Amino acid sequence: MTAPILEATRIVAGYEPGLPIVRGASIAAKAGEITAILGPNGAGKSTLIKAIAGLVLVSSGKITLADADITETPAHQHIRQGLAFVPQTENVFAGMSVEENLKIAVHILPKAARADRLEKTFALFPDLARQRQLLAGRLSGGQRQMLAAARALVVEPRVLMLDEPSAGLSPKFVASVFAKLVEIRQIGVAIVLVEQNVRAALAIADRAYVLVEGENRHEGTARDLANDPNVAALYFGAHTERAA
């Protein structure tokens, strides 16, 4: 058993002081694994990874990355420590070309390493390599998600966190985005995935956490959770609620 590379312990976080949305949730993620964070609407999943990314105020709890405490680190320093985050929407610079999107991100690396990393990333995303000069705003929805992931991966992070990469995509694109995540896992990156699409997420995840009202409700291997009737009840319950 390897130790987790990213650990968030008893996190309390929210947008306004005194109104926490995440209330003591904890997660851990290991290198070479996909960790899914699931739960009904309003469970605090997105707020939790935004808090880990440094974008939401953390009022208590501790976040460590490879044993270094990053709870107080400003957001723009996270990527330098190897923690990359892909927001759910507006996750590319639409007014800049595909290449410029990556150039901005790769700049934190030493000068000698940049060109090489850029080409390696394009090799991983051949679709993007064909459209280097295209404005990111002109990409299709699926390709935007790819560019957003590429922007995060170009600096070889140790942890890649994605907020609902499947949102707004057609099933075909969801499949290709998730297939790409499986490919990225093989490089040894720890992937943390927040998803509404429970079935698709459990299909590729190794471990998963189910959050309800800002707290951990269930956790375990993806296979166990996929077969857990309680999780299914939450999942279908959420769907019935949404349909109503």
Place this chain on the structure above:
Amino acid sequence: MNLQFVADGLAMGAMIGLGAIGLTLTYSILRFANFVHGEFIAWGAYTGLVVANGLIVLSPKSGSFGPFSFGWALLIGLFAAMLCGVALALLVDKFAFKQLRMQSNTIVLVIASFGLSLALRSLLEFFVTSQPAYYSRDIQMAVPLGLGVRVTPDQLLVLALAAGLLVVVHVILTRTHAGRAMRAFSENPLLAEVAGIDGAAVVRMTWALGGALAAASGVMLGITVQIRPTMGFDMLLPLFAAAILGGIGSVPGAVMGGLIIGLAEAGGVQLFGGSYRAAVAFLILIAVLLVRPNGLFGRRP
């Protein structure tokens, strides 16, 4: 009407455009209408005046270049003015806006900038009095260009200088990391932070670039028109009109907007006389806001 207004309008428009670049950048990155921007123009013009006059006193023989009304002294003055613009912009941010940004809403920032611009102008007037000043009192002969258009050598040089600065700005914004970071931050500050861009550094760079360009346009205004403490304040409406016409956040838009405003003002002056020059920019501003509030090159609503 003859085509003279084209030449005058382009020269004026280039200076409005230079000033509007900084305004549009600070507007899109800091997200408030900054009335202080005009003062960078006036302070820049006077810094140029003080430095150039000082150099001429030290070395009276320096003279002027060929057909132009000024020489090395004013070029060094221009450089000093741009430095002053950078310093003033950074000081204003550090001691006023940085504090207010953290605890107040946009409106308070706008009113504070309005007050600060009046205060800076009063301070300038205190030092230099309200009398107009000139870099050179020589009368320049205008050269006929054909089609009834006459320009002074100074006007041509100002146009060339403005074009040169625009190229520099374009290179900075598209070819350097600092420029890309500024564009990225103006488009999406949250994503920029996530991508490792230090927002505070971007804000400082934006102020510095805007201050330098505004000061440069102040020196050029001083060369072709005259230097007064209110010159920056009088430029505010044209600057805002140019920035909004071009689309907030768009640098090419600000330049285009500046040229259009400059041409319209010059045309208006030719038709109706100079008294209502400032009203031209205002009318264009209103028209743009009503018809196309995102401007010619605006990105989003």
Place this chain on the structure above:
Amino acid sequence: MILDIFAYGTFFLATALTYAIVCLGLNLQWGQTGLFNVGVAGFVAIGAYTSALLTTPATPGRFGGYGLPIAVGWILAIVVAAAASWCVGKITLRLRADYLAITTFGVAVVIQLVALNAEPLTGGPFGIGFIPRPFASLAEQVALYDVLHLLLVAAVLAAVYLVLERLAGSPWGRVLGAIREDEEAAVSLGKDANGFRLQAFVLGGAIMGLAGAIQAHFIGFIAPENYLPALTFQVWAMLIIGGSGNNRGAILGAILVWGLWSFSGAAIGSLVPADFQARAATLRIVVVGLALVSILLWRPRGLLPE
């Protein structure tokens, strides 16, 4: 000596209370409705010029000069300022707050241009003189005249204050507050947000026009340089320092800031050599600006918060 202080005190208060009326108008627009007017000086100027043109004796080569009674001048000052506010508001109120700021700023600049250049209408740079004063028959007895004038201004201020307080507590006032806090919710309740905004903007502009007229008849002459952007800034400083959203705060702010302005003027007068005073006088705006920034940092909601 005591008489001097008394005379100065009444003069000071009369001016401060006139500012307080302007400040109440701005409070209705900004404090209660959230409309960002950076052209206050323009609306004050419209009121002053309207009343002055109608009540002065005929002047060759200039419009107006009908010698109408002062009361008629004031009423028409209100009407014309309201009409001008309606035109400006109709065009600009649907714009974003900071665009509204820029356009109202532009409006004030254009009004200033007209005042300066349209000589047949406004008297140009020299302005308009011989504006009749209320209680003119008592002008010989300066002290009594000033006291009566102060009472008149105070009465107008009290009336405006009472009307505004009444309105603020009325259903109309509550709708304004609702629109300012959450426009979408107010609109979803069937409120025509822009209609209410326009009403508040027009009423506020009318109040500013009235104050402009009162001031013009108190001083006896007006000129374009009375209505520079510095006036707008003073009124904003008064409102923010006093406490925007609070009518009593607006009045308190007006008295305090006018006090600061006069005091710094007097200080410059006594500390600075005579041939330097005109230059040093420009520094007063720096003093007010510093006061404003300190209040914003130390007590962002003003001395009497809403």
